[in-house]
Amino acid sequence: MLSKSQISFIKSLHQKKYRKESGLFLVEGMKSITEFLNSQYSVQSIYCLADYIPKLPKLSQKQKVFEVSEQDLTKISTLKTPQEALAILEIPQEASFNELKADNEIVFVLDGVQDPGNLGTIIRTLDWFGFDKIICSQDTVEVYNPKVVQATMGSLARVKVAYTDLKQLLSKEKLPVYGTLLNGKNIFEVKWPSSGYVILGSEGNGISKEIKALVTEAVTIPGAGHTESLNVAISAAICCTEIKRINYIKN
Amino acid sequence: MLSKSQISFIKSLHQKKYRKESGLFLVEGMKSITEFLNSQYSVQSIYCLADYIPKLPKLSQKQKVFEVSEQDLTKISTLKTPQEALAILEIPQEASFNELKADNEIVFVLDGVQDPGNLGTIIRTLDWFGFDKIICSQDTVEVYNPKVVQATMGSLARVKVAYTDLKQLLSKEKLPVYGTLLNGKNIFEVKWPSSGYVILGSEGNGISKEIKALVTEAVTIPGAGHTESLNVAISAAICCTEIKRINYIKN
Numbered sequence: 001m002l003s004k005s006q007i008s009f010i011k012s013l014h015q016k017k018y019r020k021e022s023g024l025f026l027v028e029g030m031k032s033i034t035e036f037l038n039s040q041y042s043v044q045s046i047y048c049l050a051d052y053i054p055k056l057p058k059l060s061q062k063q064k065v066f067e068v069s070e071q072d073l074t075k076i077s078t079l080k081t082p083q084e085a086l087a088i089l090e091i092p093q094e095a096s097f098n099e100l101k102a103d104n105e106i107v108f109v110l111d112g113v114q115d116p117g118n119l120g121t122i123i124r125t126l127d128w129f130g131f132d133k134i135i136c137s138q139d140t141v142e143v144y145n146p147k148v149v150q151a152t153m154g155s156l157a158r159v160k161v162a163y164t165d166l167k168q169l170l171s172k173e174k175l176p177v178y179g180t181l182l183n184g185k186n187i188f189e190v191k192w193p194s195s196g197y198v199i200l201g202s203e204g205n206g207i208s209k210e211i212k213a214l215v216t217e218a219v220t221i222p223g224a225g226h227t228e229s230l231n232v233a234i235s236a237a238i239c240c241t242e243i244k245r246i247n248y249i250k251n
Numbered sequence: 252m253l254s255k256s257q258i259s260f261i262k263s264l265h266q267k268k269y270r271k272e273s274g275l276f277l278v279e280g281m282k283s284i285t286e287f288l289n290s291q292y293s294v295q296s297i298y299c300l301a302d303y304i305p306k307l308p309k310l311s312q313k314q315k316v317f318e319v320s321e322q323d324l325t326k327i328s329t330l331k332t333p334q335e336a337l338a339i340l341e342i343p344q345e346a347s348f349n350e351l352k353a354d355n356e357i358v359f360v361l362d363g364v365q366d367p368g369n370l371g372t373i374i375r376t377l378d379w380f381g382f383d384k385i386i387c388s389q390d391t392v393e394v395y396n397p398k399v400v401q402a403t404m405g406s407l408a409r410v411k412v413a414y415t416d417l418k419q420l421l422s423k424e425k426l427p428v429y430g431t432l433l434n435g436k437n438i439f440e441v442k443w444p445s446s447g448y449v450i451l452g453s454e455g456n457g458i459s460k461e462i463k464a465l466v467t468e469a470v471t472i473p474g475a476g477h478t479e480s481l482n483v484a485i486s487a488a489i490c491c492t493e494i495k496r497i498n499y500i501k502n
Binding site for chain 2: 121124125127128129130151154155186188189221223224226227229230231233234238242244245248249250
């Protein structure tokens with residue numbers, strides 16, 4: 001059984017303030033935990049239902065495993081229906097400014113995405129298509145928010161995320177900067193370069209005025225014209241598809 | 252000021268049981284309400300902040316408008332941060348079996364999608380690309396769930412949704428039935444027909460065994476192989492893009 005103070009400590013990590021203070025975050029579910037165990041992330045401890053303990057991969061001596069009851073798991077979980085296990089992980093050091101830059105690759109940049117589900121789904125989709133980093137503006141939702149982590153379905157273990165001042169990053173950039181905007185070039189006709197940036201804006205307002213000025217290639221997803229906008233994760237997925245599809249076509 | 256019984260009646264519509272009983276559902280936000288007012292849907296009444304009443308389109312005499320305070324709007328809203336207005340609409344009669352069938356078009360079919368945000372985002376994406384109907388299995392989340400309606404961002408006003416027994420619908424079908432499955436044909440190389448069905452499965456389990464047997468064309472979205480699956484709304488968007496992109500390419 002977990003002590004009151006254990007429960008209260010883990011529950012504190014539901015909140016951004018305490019994640020920041022402790023440098024720790026939560027991952028739930030055997031699948032996701034296993035992906036993080038097989039990554040560069042440092043998994044501190046795992047709270048697991050008895051039946052699932054034998055299914056955990058081999059752990060180091062430093063990693064603690066606690067057997068928990070369903071009741072205790074419900075208390076510490078961020079989910080309405082808790083999964084089999086919950087783990088506490090260390091928030092890694094942020095990537096340096098140089099690591100962020102596109103270097104013979106296309107890097108996605110988010111300008112103010114607010115919805116945790118959207119950020120998580122974008123990371124999951126990038127991972128699917130083999131993009132391994134993403135740059136977020138400082139007002140983008142925190143990636144260690146449990147809803148973001150959940151929506152990545154373990155892909156956060158492989159996609160490097162960094163928060164930075166987009167203006168500073170992009171204003172001296174010589175690579176093309178693509179932005180999904182109205183009245184841009186038809187995205188289905190774009191010939192993608194080997195390196196550059198693709199910016200996606202926030203749910204409510206799109207790309208901010210300041211960053212829009214740094215876009216060198218406006219692109220638009222054509223549609224039937226009934227509706228004004230697409231969900232940002234959907235736009236991201238269509239950009240991913242368009243960038244990568246040529247690699248998968250033989251004929 | 253709204254009476255207690257008005258508030259309690261509107262709040263009852265947050266629940267599926269009472270939506271079913273009354274045949275009514277809720278739409279929130281000026282943008283979405285306006286889209287429904289311009290559609291076949293019947294808008295019964297609108298609860299609106301004073302400042303926004305002049306911005307409503309012209310209404311019929313039958314449609315009642317109530318001026319509400321922010322406090323009252325918070326009480327009746329399904330959202331944490333209520334928007335400017337909330338409307339009560341009639342749930343329309345379901346499409347008949349014949350209306351559901353693909354007739355010189357491609358129709359999307361959902362088999363057990365559970366997440367309201369996913370269903371809403373799929374409807375919004377279909378509307379973007381000009382698909383105007385969707386068929387759902389009977390265990391798919393209810394489309395008049397406020398979270399679904401919210402995520403469609405008004406697109407539900409244009410996309411016809413029907414729930415049916417998929418096995419019955421598809422088992423005598425002669426048109427091709429596409430399904431997103433592992434080890435299918437590369438979706439980027441598919442030549443889409445002018446009519447047929449595209450089935451997407453549930454978040455947890457994909458397409459059910461029974462329905463999988465009715466798929467005539469298995470298709471797969473290629474990826475880097477790091478992760479097992481994509482979010483279902485993302486898969487839907489990639490299918491939409493692949494079906495429609497040829498219409499938008501000149502060169």
